[in-house]
Every structure is written in C-alpha cells, then in structure tokens.
Amino acid sequence: MLDTKIISQLQKIVGKEAVLTAKEDLNAYSYDGTTTWAHLPDVVVLPTTAEQVSQILKLADENRVPVTPRGAGTNVSGGSIPIKGGIVLCTTRMTKILDINKTNLTATVEPGVVLQDFNMALAKEGLFYPPDPQSFLGCTIGGTVAENAGGPYCVKYGVTKQYVVGLEVVLANGYVMKLGGVTVKNRTGYELMMLFIGSEGTLGIITKVTLRLLPMPPASKTMMAVFDDMSAGGQAVSNILARGVIPAKVEFVDNFVIRRIEEMTPMGLPVDAKALLLLQADGSPAAVEVESGQIVDILKKSGAKEVKVAQDASEAAKYWGMRRAGFAAVFGAAKTVMAEDVAVPRDKLAEFIHKLEEISQRTGFFIQCLGHAGDGNLHPAIFTDVSDKENFAKAQQTMEEIFEAALSLGGVLSGEHGIGLEKQRFLSRAMDPVALDLMKKIKGLLDPNHILNPGKIWEEEA
Numbered sequence: 001m002l003d004t005k006i007i008s009q010l011q012k013i014v015g016k017e018a019v020l021t022a023k024e025d026l027n028a029y030s031y032d033g034t035t036t037w038a039h040l041p042d043v044v045v046l047p048t049t050a051e052q053v054s055q056i057l058k059l060a061d062e063n064r065v066p067v068t069p070r071g072a073g074t075n076v077s078g079g080s081i082p083i084k085g086g087i088v089l090c091t092t093r094m095t096k097i098l099d100i101n102k103t104n105l106t107a108t109v110e111p112g113v114v115l116q117d118f119n120m121a122l123a124k125e126g127l128f129y130p131p132d133p134q135s136f137l138g139c140t141i142g143g144t145v146a147e148n149a150g151g152p153y154c155v156k157y158g159v160t161k162q163y164v165v166g167l168e169v170v171l172a173n174g175y176v177m178k179l180g181g182v183t184v185k186n187r188t189g190y191e192l193m194m195l196f197i198g199s200e201g202t203l204g205i206i207t208k209v210t211l212r213l214l215p216m217p218p219a220s221k222t223m224m225a226v227f228d229d230m231s232a233g234g235q236a237v238s239n240i241l242a243r244g245v246i247p248a249k250v251e252f253v254d255n256f257v258i259r260r261i262e263e264m265t266p267m268g269l270p271v272d273a274k275a276l277l278l279l280q281a282d283g284s285p286a287a288v289e290v291e292s293g294q295i296v297d298i299l300k301k302s303g304a305k306e307v308k309v310a311q312d313a314s315e316a317a318k319y320w321g322m323r324r325a326g327f328a329a330v331f332g333a334a335k336t337v338m339a340e341d342v343a344v345p346r347d348k349l350a351e352f353i354h355k356l357e358e359i360s361q362r363t364g365f366f367i368q369c370l371g372h373a374g375d376g377n378l379h380p381a382i383f384t385d386v387s388d389k390e391n392f393a394k395a396q397q398t399m400e401e402i403f404e405a406a407l408s409l410g411g412v413l414s415g416e417h418g419i420g421l422e423k424q425r426f427l428s429r430a431m432d433p434v435a436l437d438l439m440k441k442i443k444g445l446l447d448p449n450h451i452l453n454p455g456k457i458w459e460e461e462a
C-alpha cells in the first residue's frame, strides 16, 4: 500500500485527474498482452511532459517506490505488468508528433504516439517508417523502442533499432538525458542510445524519439503460396534468400490460423493447406515486376502447390489483414496461450519447423505456429490452462524443449518480444555469464535503487 502523502505529491505533479487509484482503473493497468500474468499497481499516473516524468521518478527514487513504464500494454512478455506494485507510469497522454522533416527524412515524436497515427501522418507526406509490429493499431512508439519491436517489413528494412537516431530518456534519479540527435551518422563516444533500445523499461523512461524515415516505395505486389508441408514452406524462405532476392515481407501461418480466420471472416482461404507463406515485393514498378516473378518461380520450384498473386490493393489488404488477425485468433483459442518468440538462423527454418513437429508428436501438445519467417522469427504457441497445474507444468516443459531446439540451431530466446517475466528462467542458459553480469552492473549504475520495472528480465535480489 502506497503512502497517501506520495499519492498527493503525484497529484501535485500531474494534476488530480491524471492520478488513478480506483480499483477498476487499477485493474485496467494490471495486465498486458500475455494471458499468464496480472498484478495490481497501487497507482497509475498519466504525465504529459518529460518534466513531469522527471519529478515522478525523483519522488519514486527517494521513496524507493517501484515504477513500471507502460505504453499501450500490448507486449506479450509481461513487460508492463507492475509485478512489484507501486506506480504504473503510462505515456498515453504524450502523443505529440513534434516534427516531420521531409528534407532530413526524420521525425521526432513523444513516446505515447500510436504507431498507426504516426504512419498515417507520414503517408500524407509520402514517407515511410518500416518497423511494423502487428499491433500497430494500438502500440506506442515508446513501447516499440523499449521492446526494439519488429514486424513483417523487417526482413528487408530492419527492426526499430535501425531507425532510432535520437532519444530523450529520463533516468531513475529524474535526470533528463539526451542521446544522439537528428543525424543519421553519429560516432560520438559509446553507442549509449542502443542500451535503452530494447531495455524493456528497466533503465530509463523514453520521453522523446527521433526516427529515420524512408520515402514510400512507389509500387508493391503481394503473393500467397500454399504448402502441403510446413517445413517445405520454411525451406522455400531459405531458397528465396539464397537466390539473393530480399522480399519486403515473408510471413508464415499454419493450418490452425488459416482455419480460425476463415471461420471468423470467410475469405476463401485454402483451409486444407498445411501452411501459407505471405510475401511482398516492393520498390520501383519495374523492380517489383522482376522480383515478384523471381519469387513466384522459386516458390513453385520449392514445392508450393499454388501461388496466388494479389490482383489489386484490396486483395493484398485482405491477405495482410488475415496475417494481422493471426495473433488474436491464437490468443482467443484457449484459456492460457503460451506464445513464444524464438528466432533461428534463416537457413535453419525448415529444420526448426521439423523439430517442432517432432516435439508435438512426442509430448502430445499441439504446437501452433506463425511468424516472421523471413527473419527466422517464429511464434510457436501451446494451448493450456494455468489453473490446471498438471497440464500447465507439462506445457511449460514442452515450451522449454522448444527453446532448447531453437538454441541448439544457433537461435535466440526472443526475436522481438523481449524477456519480461515470461522468459527470465531461461536467460542464464542463453547468455554468456559475463555478459549477464555486465547487464546487471549497468542496471545497478543507472538505477541503483532498482525502482525501474523491477522483477523484469531477471528476478531482482531483495
């Protein structure tokens, strides 16, 4: 329980109506995109300026109150769960797009700007910001930077960290620090900015972001390839990349998602297919023609039963809408869904899919699978029920086998969702112990009282 004096000081900083303490409000900030975790905060604060964030952190640091930063709460690793109670500092009122510079190809925004709003503002200027987590209708820029989010476009264009050129971050002691700037190149000292990208709210609160932009590609073409065999779909991805063709997007969905989407929104999907690959080529119209022709050819030679090329923008939008709904289709399928986020080297994708099938047969758990195949980043999911202890324990054991399978192929624990609460048990197996120790020392330097998102990435010692 938080001291009422702290609540009144918070009210002085941000105003009474920006401090929430009612049970129903606290409930709304107690969970995120995961289905396993929930914890009530003592209070939620909704600042509008970096100065307010600074004062909140000073107050929290002096009184050793945990602070969990939060954007839209769409993460799927438990990152924004206030697991130690205290303050949830939510940035959804910091929504200004401060600058879009068409000549410098940069934009500066506050952290609470919703990615879709940003994309719409850029589209009016003919500009393009590629990182496109499939939660873009709701997730915030601050959340995407703190998670170093990716998405379908990242196979060709790279993830969030490749676009951040400047950050304003409020440190745990309240200091407002500026890193980088508005230049695309910057070799001034250590790359400290990278420390904060993907730091899951444990090192500082991001209050301003400057992003590099691209011109909108003038043309694009979408293709959908149907496979009778899941690992053949994975092999097709490696075959495309090995031919030196880099599509803008390469996504994988399995039969479960195809059927669920077709049930919810009938669109004539091939419900008997074992897997679909959705691909997009983009660039100048001539380049798109050549590239899409090459992609179709490789897909057919790789065993695709059928390759459909979208005839217009609305057909393409239909296919991408299906991919976007994939996660929701999976999360609604069971009481508890363990959806993972492993990434393997792209030439090991078919082997990894094969291993998933083996694990599923051996353990008896159905393993659902979709993801950013072009990046070797898949989201295998297991359906369970956290209240059924025996089944849940077996599901956890099966998920552990999935991690081991990915690691044994040279893969990693998380491609884009982060460690949060979900994967800290496995961190020491997946990281060099000296690197892990260095991470903890960095945390200790930047946040000596461990107020920022405590309990995340690794369990804090009391």
Ligand SMILES: Cc1cc2nc3c(=O)[nH]c(=O)nc-3n(C[C@H](O)[C@H](O)[C@H](O)COP(=O)(O)OP(=O)(O)OC[C@H]3O[C@@H](n4cnc5c(N)ncnc54)[C@H](O)[C@@H]3O)c2cc1C
Residues within 6 Å of the ligand: 032, 033, 068, 069, 070, 071, 072, 073, 074, 075, 076, 078, 079, 080, 091, 111, 132, 133, 134, 135, 138, 139, 140, 141, 142, 143, 144, 145, 146, 147, 148, 149, 150, 151, 152, 200, 201, 202, 204, 205, 206, 207, 327, 328, 416, 417, 453
């Ligand atoms: C349907 C669906 C599809 C998704 N698809 C993708 C995908 O394709 N790719 C992908 O990468 N992710 C995906 N995600 C996960 C999620 O949307 C991303 O991680 C996103 O970046 C989270 O943004 P958010 O604003 O919701 O952040 P939150 O969930 O609120 O927070 C995420 C983390 O960032 C920290 N944080 C938030 N704001 C700040 C800040 N201003 N300063 C410091 N720390 C902060 C939080 O403490 C937390 O640790 C998906 C999620 C869903 C539900």
